[in-house]
Amino acid sequence: MSAAPKSGGAKGEAKVLSPSEIAKDLLISGLITVPILVPIVAIRTQLDQGILTWHSRFWLAGLLGALVVIGRGLMYVFVWNPRAAAALDIAAPDAVVVPKIKLSRIILSWVLPLIIVAILIANARYIFAGLILVLIAGREALRIVFPDRKLSDLIGPYVAPGLLVFGIMLPIVAHLGKAYGVELPNFGELRLIDLAGYILIYIMLGWGLNVVVGLAGLLDLGYVAFYAVGAYSYALLSTVYFPRWFGVGIVPYAFYVTLPVAGLLAGLWGVILGFPVLRLRGDYLAIVTLAFGEIIRLVLINWFSFTSGPQGINVPKLTFFGYTFKQDADGDYSEFSKFISDHFFPLAYDRIHSYIFLYYVIFALALVTYFVTKRLRRLPIGRAWEALREDEIACRSLGINTTNTKLTAFAIGAMFGGFAGSFFAARQGFISPESFVYLESALILAIVVLGGLGSPIGIVFSATAIMGSFEVFRELGSAGDAIKSMMGETVGGWLSWLFAQFPTQLQDSFIGTDPVQFRMIAVGMAMVVMMLFRPRGFVTKREPTVYLKEKKSISGDMVAEGHG
């Protein structure tokens, strides 16, 4: 594309682009075009003697992309170049209307997502591809409707309610889809609702940890300890202590009785952890919280008589306010469907009822977390947390008891962790110390950091991206097949050839490897890329908690990250 001359002249306000800028612009248009064209023209299905096969035409996508680039280059030469336009007697625009676009932005907001979509479509993961496309479409719709407002300013009024409606509708749509015969290919509605509930647990944990890390600026690497305390509180109370104290009749209701207790116990643990670490800051605080998380896990493993150690505990599953979802002897009803049939409308047993109910319970719990933390942020305590993150000494000079402020942050964060923990136990029906390893703490922290410190909506996106990508990896087959299916046959073939050049030992260690094993590498790489381009996370604006005349969001550069 060296032919692209500089456009714009000395005429008026015309913007002069250097050849390198034009070359960059052309490259970008090529990079946008080709991935978009790949799923549209490059993959073609064919009915061959009754068998559906497909073949790839990547050359076509490449050709069309090259055409776009050449066409755009010609526009630069003849139309957007005032001098050439004058020579050709065309009305040239006053200014070259090429917005200054950052390459990183293009890659992050278009190229990467579309590549991912293409891979997903190639693997027939239509749901995930569809979800990503919906997100992109939503983003672009907001950009078109509000061209002069920044996306982050629109989160409060539009994105959050949109997500709320999406969350409420998800199981209904999935379920109705099935009822009308629109089954989700490759990924059943059951799995979808289950996965959504699973992601919601992490969203809730992220929101809880956000109080400690995002608002109060205290780095907590042992958050999973509170999650464990919540889970074991539910497990032990519902299986051992409540039946002993109140009789066996309470077991079906155990979750509803235990939930507040589990939250309180976890909050208490938060305070217990808080006291010794109050004087610590930054790295030291992180190390002690990390150790605390490990201590809890090791106690759970080793205190056999109390926790039954690594064997874990079988926990009663969540019931519909006392009615179980278990299929009865003749297989037509569960207690729940019988209850509904008796009182409302006829309903036969279906496995999905329990999944939908679990989904709505965690949805409600997460909503409570969201609204409580949102409200707390506007109350004096929340403002004190944020002030603590900004400057602890100034806080003390203003008469704020920083000890209590830190303890409340720990306690409230821990309480939501406890709620999520007891839900987790009731969802799984079985818990063991294995579920509460350090990796979980790191994941939750990664979700909070990736979301943008202090931003609840950012956490929704980062939790979905991280936990969702794990699931996608789980879906893929073994490594060799995965690469082939990801890339299509041609590229896969090249890769296989490349692969064959490696030493045999290395090949052996890769072939047959489960791609699930690679998920941490992939997520790690994604986080590195993310942190390079958006060092303050997805959402980089801080919303003020109070305003006099006009609400202006504050750039993330101003906001302190907290030092414990």
Added chain:
Amino acid sequence: MMREWDNSPELEVQHLTMRFGGLVAIGDLSFNVARKQITALIGPNGAGKTTVFNCITGFYKPTEGMLKLNHDNGKQFLLERMDDFRVNREAHVARTFQNIRLFSGMTVVENLMVAQHNTLMKASGYTIGALLGLGSYKRAAAEALDKASYWLEKVNLIDRADDPAGDLSYGAQRRLEIARAMCTNPRLLCLDEPAAGLNPQESGELNKLLRTIRDEHNAAILLIEHDMSVVMGISDHIVVLDYGRKIADGTPAEVKIDPAVIRAYLGVEDEEDEELVEEAIVAVAPAPIAATKPAPTKQAPAKPAPAKKPVKAKAPAKKAARK
């Protein structure tokens, strides 16, 4: 002699000593801060002024000595025994910092709301009430916002109310820090170099603001300052420190001509000059301070630099005489 600041003072500093290991930062310092007066604490760099502030506001626990704060309703507080946040919450001593400490990621008005934390906390029923929608938190929050806008008007920042504090200019940040301190309803306001980095017009406005605080809000002000136009212009009482010890204590007029102050401020470059300065002091001010007649107060406040002139003027003559 009984001075007005010795008569029922707001703050009594008695035999305050602060040692850091072997270093004596403050040695046996006693002075009083009068009600509704502006008291300046001055001295060369490293004299221990900020250490005195840190002791008063509870950030340091003094090695020895007593810091007694008397409210005019008769309540007394021993500041050296209180935690730093209690000094503000209960004894109502507020402070600003030499290196400005605003919550720069929060808006200007949020900064002032954080300052009213304790009042709002009580009104919100220690969070639980407000979370459940009980109590009169809404009204209290509205009042707090009114108070914040009152102080923003006072410090001329009302137009910047919704901007992040970190975006303000240096002078505006200093003013905001004073407003934030005032939002805690202080009886004693401690200002650590409020005029540092301000231009002459800004320091003139600062003088006006400090007078308003003294006269309309009945707060005693204790300030550390190097800008002599501020110190001499508004102080009612000046305490001079050097190497952690008090070397002078009096009205601006008295302090201005105090030989020890002149010496501390002029500094001495070599032995000869020191001798010369001493001789000059003997010549200029032979009588002890207490006996010195106060200089005419109408006179424009002079910096110590002009005081240097008579000293220097005599020096050549003496030198010549010696030769």
